[in-house]
Amino acid sequence: MKDLRYIDGVTSLSLDRSVCIGCKMCSQVCPQAVFSYHAGKASIEDGDGCMECGACGVNCPVGALSVNPGVG
Amino acid sequence: MVCTRRSWSDLAGTVSVRLGFNRNRYLVAPGLYAVGAPDRSAPVLVTANYKLSFDTLRFALPGRHIWLLVLDTCGINVWCAAGKGTFSTQELVFRVEASGLAKLVDHRRLIVPQLGATGISALQVKEQSGFSIQFGPLRASDIAAWFDNGKREIEGMRDVTFSLKERAELIPVEFHLALKSMWWLFPLLFIISGIGPDLQITARLMSRGMWMIVALLAGTGAGIILVPLLLPWLPGRAFALKGAIAGLLCGLFLIFMTETGLRLPELLALLGIVVVMSSYLGMNFTGSTPYTSPTGVEWEMKRAIPAQFSLLVGALMLWVGTPLVLT
Ligand code: SF4
């Protein structure tokens, strides 16, 4: 979210760009506009905006994304 | 979009946060519904059996012919149910099967609200039911525009918002939750206020006891009304800090604007109580917002709870000690 921000630098979101196939599913499901795309692959544009809802991890077809709330 | 994602509530030792009202009035029977006169090529929208989600979706599509596939989420809205695991891949696959959807439509496509994506894996649904999933817009109110745009989102349709109106709508829920978990503080601290060196208990209850109740009310108001309303303008990121600042403002207002007849240590104690109450309730509000990450909440709680606890103990010692020590 652009106007309301929460704690920075704690998100458990991680992306393995080497396996990403650039299908853009992650940005279809993300409610916080976390992702952008460069060179045909996803990249984490705004990781601090992530609310760890897990939608991207559940729907990435190649398992490039992981979100683990509760292990911080 | 009221979601009480309170996985940390056990940690905080708070009481159950289930909403108290009768859920049955908010249920829709799960299954397949026809809106208008859908044919074999009409789109299929998936939703939860929460009456409000169901109605909002139904009325957001006037004059259109669609199928509505209602999943059994025990009367909980899509987002919360997806988080809890009832709006799930398994339930969707089961409901597609049980409703005989494949015999009623020629296509093999389902439209699932974006907020359901947390619970539903499009890939697995495709593998298990043969239906492919397209995630629709986040808000039901955007769905007509999304259809008109050729089932493609328009700028902003994918992003969650938390406007003043949305925050204000949560105040009654917060009030309900606060009452449920905090009510016992009121009689307890009222009675404690009567403690003193002599038998003039009634007199102390009428002055100190009443002011304690006022302080608790001020702290509650700051935490559940000011924090949601002033959220973007209260300084800091952590909700405990936002709550503490809202409480400080309310407490100072209370002390300077009223004639309490109390002594300085007592006033400081009351200020502490207002701040603790507001900070704690403000922190609880993280469970109802659509942007706080569980890892962030944990980070904040680890730091805030010891501080809140110390302040509470200090304030109570000051409060009880003053009439015993100063005469
Ligand atoms: S969903 Fe996965 S594979 Fe697709 S773009 Fe995102 S990270 Fe890459």
Ligand code: SF4
């Ligand atoms: S966990 Fe949710 S908010 Fe975070 S990046 Fe994934 S979809 Fe976006």
